[in-house]
Amino acid sequence: MTKPILILGGGPAGLAAAHSLATVGKKCVIVEKEDKLGGAPILSGYAKLVPTGEWAKDAIGGMVARVTDNAHVGIETGATVTSFDGNPGDFTAELSNGSKIEAEAAILCSGFTHFDSVNKPEWGFGTYEDVVTTTQVEQMISSGNGVRCPSDGRKPERVAILLCVGSRDRQIGREWCSKICCTVSSNLAMEIREELPDCHVYIYYMDIRTFGLYETKYYWRSQEEFKVKYIKARIAEVTSDGDKLIVKGEDTLVKRPITIPFDMVVHAIGMDPNVDNPTLAQTFGIDLEENGFVDVANRYGAMGETSRPGVFVAGAATGPETIDDSIAQGHGTAMAVLSSLKDFSKSA
């Protein structure tokens, strides 16, 4: 009997990899540190996903259900890997819950950690209740409670979304673009306008990166159909006059300083490397790239190889990634793992 593949993390990438492996009859074990599967879209309570508009609990929930009852997929929740020794085809992993897994290979689908806005104190998060993050707004929508100011539960009449919070910011050591926040923010802006048609939504940006096909569907649709306003300004600070939040900055397209009152300010938070990455790197004996994401060793000849043979990586563990690309990488890396275990071309 062959050994299973260890999949670290039960988010979109891990769920996709598990499904792919199980479909071809290969056993795998998902090791998830939280007590349920689904990753960020489920654990952080995302609302409607880009680009399909399906609810996260349906779309990713479906992926969870698909592997949960699959005989080829073992699931260890509430567990982490404490050691990982051996060679390709013959690894032994020890888990925090005491169990041991003999594995032929491992796929790290450990994802990312949401940027903690407390690290940008000038933008008011942690100081003012009505300064929230995109994740919190997702939760307001997915919970069915609607978008409300946390301080007193009122419907906001003016909402400012600040982009690049924890992204493209050398001052706090986050030089990368988190890739999805622009699109997610325009999606949220439309959701807010749909629920609260009298609420004005402003997006403060330095560049808009609704890349690829998102340009029409999110950037332009949010402006043309939903009248969301995009203002090119880097915000200097978010304060309060005791009644409203006050957003200060400079509108760089017209070179004018602005001081504007808002009911709610939303931080479009970026994707940090998973806080566990230094530990993971040590446990699995792999390299991280300069920003702290998992380094991909072979970009063109193979899929998802790390610096250690037999240990693979997929999804946002390698850097900011969309949900659908994470899923694609999960599937692709499952294939790469299979072909690394046996070169079928030689036995044909």
Place this chain on the structure above:
Amino acid sequence: MPIHEKSLIRPENLETHDNLVIDGVDVSGHWSTFIKTRVVSDYNETLQEEISALPGGEEIHRCWQCGSCTNACTVNEVNPDFNPRYWIYLIRMGMESELLRDKDIIWQCVSCNKCTYACPRDVFPEGVMKATAHWLERKGHTPKSPSTHFDEVFTEQVLKTGKIEESRTMRRFFARTKQKLLQPWMIEMVKQMINGLPVGMLTRMGLATLIAPRTSDWSKASAAMQEYIDEQHEKQEQALSLAELVETAKNDVAA
């Protein structure tokens, strides 16, 4: 002044004092220059809808601020303050007070339409400039321009007679814009006409001036046009909240 050379601080916001002591500290003179608050403090949320309710402004929401219009602009070449890209942005974002700072140059658009052909998003900037100039007039920020007077004289006459009688158009246009009828070029033109003595033409002109001929059966067509114009005007007045503006003005006067 081109935007990139513009200072964030307007000269009128700088303050120096010849003799000022605050908490025992002497802050007189140039070395203690103060800067007054210099911010846009609110957006007019409806400004974009107001402009797009006027003919020519309909596509303003498409602008992505590439600046092709300003680069192509004939007037911008001679007057760097004439910047369609900038005004379109102010309108879209609702920065009305900033827009009003330029109210006396927006009408300068010469309608060459170079911007119209340069625009990658079919915003129709020339139309937006026209709509903005009209907006300024309708809101009472600028007086009626000569071209608005001309349009009105022209339209009134068409509606009334179905024809254009040039000398009447001219007379009324000059009267309404408070210009002398006997412009030097007109005196010259009349002189030359008399020299050449085109009897037939002068007779026709004279008769037309006296009789003011009408297109036969014009009343129905005229009524239809008038109805359409009234309809459009009412829509525009609603979009621009002109009734409320008049009401506020009345109250202000009463107070």
